[in-house]
Amino acid sequence: MSGSVVRGMRSAEGGTTVEAFESLDILPDDARPLFDAAENFFSTRAWWEVVLAHAIPPNASPRLLLIRQDGQPKALFPMLFNGGFRALTTPYTCLYEPLFAPGDTDRGLIFAAFARFCRTFATTRLDALDPAIAGEIAAGGRQAGLAVARFDHFGNWHEDVAGLDWTAWLARRPGALRETIRRRTRRAERLAEARFSLFHERSNIASGIAAFESVYARSWKDPEPYPAFNPAQIRAAASLGLARVGVWWIGDAPAAAQFWIVEHGRATVLKLAHDEAFKAHSPGTVLTAWMIRHMIERERVAAVDFGRGDDPYKQGWVADRGQRMGLMLINPRHPSGMIALARHTLGRIRARLRPDHGT
Numbered sequence: 020m021s022g023s024v025v026r027g028m029r030s031a032e033g034g035t036t037v038e039a040f041e042s043l044d045i046l047p048d049d050a051r052p053l054f055d056a057a058e059n060f061f062s063t064r065a066w067w068e069v070v071l072a073h074a075i076p077p078n079a080s081p082r083l084l085l086i087r088q089d090g091q092p093k094a095l096f097p098m099l100f101n102g103g104f105r106a107l108t109t110p111y112t113c114l115y116e117p118l119f120a121p122g123d124t125d126r127g128l129i130f131a132a133f134a135r136f137c138r139t140f141a142t143t144r145l146d147a148l149d150p151a152i153a154g155e156i157a158a159g160g161r162q163a164g165l166a167v168a169r170f171d172h173f174g175n176w177h178e179d180v181a182g183l184d185w186t187a188w189l190a191r192r193p194g195a196l197r198e199t200i201r202r203r204t205r206r207a208e209r210l211a212e213a214r215f216s217l218f219h220e221r222s223n224i225a226s227g228i229a230a231f232e233s234v235y236a237r238s239w240k241d242p243e244p245y246p247a248f249n250p251a252q253i254r255a256a257a258s259l260g261l262a263r264v265g266v267w268w269i270g271d272a273p274a275a276a277q278f279w280i281v282e283h284g285r286a287t288v289l290k291l292a293h294d295e296a297f298k299a300h301s302p303g304t305v306l307t308a309w310m311i312r313h314m315i316e317r318e319r320v321a322a323v324d325f326g327r328g329d330d331p332y333k334q335g336w337v338a339d340r341g342q343r344m345g346l347m348l349i350n351p352r353h354p355s356g357m358i359a360l361a362r363h364t365l366g367r368i369r370a371r372l373r374p375d376h377g378t
Contacts, residue, residue, distance in 0.1 A: 034090075035132040039098075040083045043067060050085050050092040053118040060280050061114045065255040067097055067107075073248045074109040076101060086132050093120045094129045104137060105144040110244060111252065113175070113287065113327045114343070115147040130159025137348050138163060146172045146345035147327075153344040160348040172345040174329040178337035181284075181321040185312045196335040200308045203301045210269065210300065215309050218264040224257040227264030227276075231290075234266075234276040238292035249278070249290055256280050265313070267306040275302035277310055286314040287324035307336065 040046055043064065054064040071081055079101035086094040095118040097107040108115050117133075119126070133156070137143040145156060157167045180188055189197055207213055218227025228250045235249070243249060256262035256278075263279040263286075275293035279286055288310070293302040314320045325333040327343075334340075 034088060035128060036087045036090075037132055037136045038085045038087075039136075040085065041081055043071060043083070046083065046085065046095075047092070050095065053092060053095050053120055056121045057118060058283075059114060059116075060256060060259070060261055060282060061112055062116060062118055063255075063259060065258055066252070069248065069251045069255045070097075070107060070109055073251050074111070074245045075099070078102075081107060084133065084136060086129055088125070088128065091120070093124050094118060094133075096133055103142060103144070104140040106146060108147045109248070111248060111289070111327075112147045113289070114149065115145065116149065116152050126155060127159065127162075130155050131162045132159075134160040134163035134165055134348060138165065138350050141350055143348040144345065145348070146343070148172070148344045148346065150342060150344050153346055156346055156348075160346070164352075166349040166351050168347040168349060170345045170347070172343045173327055175324070175327065175341040175343055176329070176333040176337045176339070177322055177324040177341065178339050179321065180315055180323050183315055185316055188311070188315055191338065193335050199301070199304060203304050204308055207267075207300065207305045212268075212270045214268050215306075216266045216268065217313065218266070219257070219260075219262055221257055224254065224262060224264065227262075227266065228253050230266045230268075230273040231264055231276040231278060231292075234273045234294050235290075235292045237294045237296065239295055240292050252289070253278055263310075265306055265310045267302055267309065269297055269300065269302075272297075274300065275306040277306055279310060279314070281314070281318055281320060284319075284321040285324055286311075286318065286320040286322070287326050289326050311336070 051064075054062075054067075057063045060066055075081065076099075079099055082098040082100050082104070084096040084098055085092060086096070099105050099107045106115050117129070119129070137160070145153075148156070153169065157169065160167045178191075189200065192200070216227075216230075218224050218230075231253070232250065253262050253264060261280040261282050263281055265277045265279065266273045267275045273294070274297035275291075277288055277291040279288045281287075288307075291303065291307070293306070311323055314323060323337055325337055329340075
């Protein structure tokens with residue numbers, strides 16, 4: 020993607036500068052090592068390449084904010100300008116966080132510099148945040164004179180499985196789900212011509228993607244907002260050795276398919292689907308059970324994670340819920356910011372006045 024520097028700003032505090040770029044390709048060479056320090060898939064250069072190529076909304080453009088201290092690149096905030104200003108998140112993003120240079124970095128100074136840049140806009144929205152990062156950004160916003168509104172974005176269901184085998188994990192499940200898994204997997208084992216496949220090598224990932232796309236097209240799922248995104252993110256994860264595409268076949272037809280990533284001992288399911296034609300065989304349940312058993316017994320993961328959202332079925336498969344947060348950084352001196360702040364304040368007052376408040 021071609022692009023240009025959109026804006027540069029030198030802060031009067033701490034020798035901090037902020038530059039905005041429209042693409043990865045034009046980032047300065049000395050900024051590239053920031054990606055090497057990425058601690059999760061959703062911060063890697065491979066991930067951002069997929070987002071920039073396949074998930075930019077119409078009439079919007081990226082703003083990659085590079086923050087330097089005393090001339091050294093210290094952080095990168097992938098953002099999006101679409102009339103407003105917001106984090107560059109997508110319907111597929113499980114976690115958003117800035118990229119930081121390894122070593123000693125004054126994060127408070129970084130977040131304050133970021134917030135000062137955001138004063139140009141009436142509001143800046145950030146979401147898919149870990150609560151700890153949300154707290155740091157909020158503190159930087161207040162330091163820069165912005166009002167901060169917090170909101171719950173989505174739930175993240177997960178469970179620690181370190182040291183468990185399949186039997187121990189199954190014993191933790193609610194009784195109804197436990198019996199469903201046992202009954203359905205027994206039936207699957209007796210089903211003629213049924214088999215499982217796991218695709219994770221670069222040499223076979225294309226076959227896994229083809230099976231996944233075939234199942235997805237015949238599933239109950241709504242069409243994807245960005246149709247090319249799923250194949251691209253699977254390829255990106257495979258390039259890093261993180262992808263696992265599980266497929267349950269009945270005969271020559273893929274009945275269910277799931278895309279997981281495995282990193283730092285954590286197995287996360289990002290996409291799953293089954294072919295409605297095989298609904299009687301509970302293909303989603305069968306494949307989920309097989310994948311979790313594989314993750315626990317073969318890959319020895321320490322945690323199983325169901326990614327983004329509070330879908331009711333997740334509460335049976337894993338026991339713990341985390342919260343991804345959102346923030347609005349509001350410039351109270353901007354006319355539109357004043358309106359946004361007034362609406363937020365009014366909403367909080369109404370919530371406090373509800374009869375069931377505090378129960």
